[in-house]
């Protein structure tokens with residue numbers, strides 16, 4: 001399949017985990033890929049892997065919580081490959097320990113929201129402007145769980161993720177007439193560095209996840225990336241404003 005030939009795609013958090021899987025599949029489908037990540041070591045290595053297998057990829061370093069850096073990352077895509085057609089916003093601040101709401105340090109809350117919520121807003125703001133110049137495009141924001149999920153100790157994380165779903169729907173309304181589609185993907189548990197670190201900090205966490213997922217396993221990030229890349233592609237040309245669960249049935253609420 002080569003449905004994205006000639007298209008330019010930007011992936012935040014593309015240096016590892018789900019973002020890297022998305023970058024690899026976008027390149028497989030013919031897109032020129034910009035990997036945007038705060039970590040230059042993993043980001044450059046991910047871009048090099050794509051180039052080594054014959055794809056086109058460029059790495060740009062930046063923090064999605066900083067507006068000037070976001071603007072520069074989008075400008076890098078436009079300058080390097082001539083425009084922007086697709087974006088997958090996957091970057092996330094690692095979870096760390098689960099903490100009940102009243103125990104959350106305000107500074108930790110603010111940093112979590114700055115990256116996981118405002119960061120997505122800033123990325124969309126500049127990605128949309130670049131797509132307007134192109135006459136259309138597709139954005140996929142990565143959430144977590146469905147719009148109504150709760151989980152103990154995760155208010156700072158799920159507040160941001162569920163806010164993303166609302167922001168996605170509003171942006172789909174704002175830009176539909178300009179040919180810009182905006183969707184979200186709600187992943188289930190995936191074998192990524194984030195999940196492995198989180199499992200080490202929270203014993204029993206993986207078993208609970210597996211028990212709740214009807215398909216009864218943790219997935220590979222490529223299984224979720226396929227859904228995100230499909231939403232980017234012309235095959236999803238009439239799909240906008242949705243939150244697509246790719247979660248082994250986790251959304252159903254019990255395993």
Ligand SMILES: NC(=O)c1ccc[n+]([C@@H]2O[C@H](COP(=O)([O-])OP(=O)(O)OC[C@H]3O[C@@H](n4cnc5c(N)ncnc54)[C@H](O)[C@@H]3O)[C@@H](O)[C@H]2O)c1
Nearest residue numbers: 013015016017018038063064091092144189190192193194
């Ligand atoms: N792993 C899971 O089980 C799981 C489940 C549900 C949802 N998700 C979501 O999937 C997405 C990807 O998660 P993952 O598991 O691949 O995470 P990960 O921690 O493995 O990778 C996240 C990437 O984001 C980058 N990043 C972090 N802060 C950044 C910043 N300020 N600016 C730019 N880049 C930054 C990191 O360097 C890293 O490359 C996230 O949005 C996460 O919330 C993951």
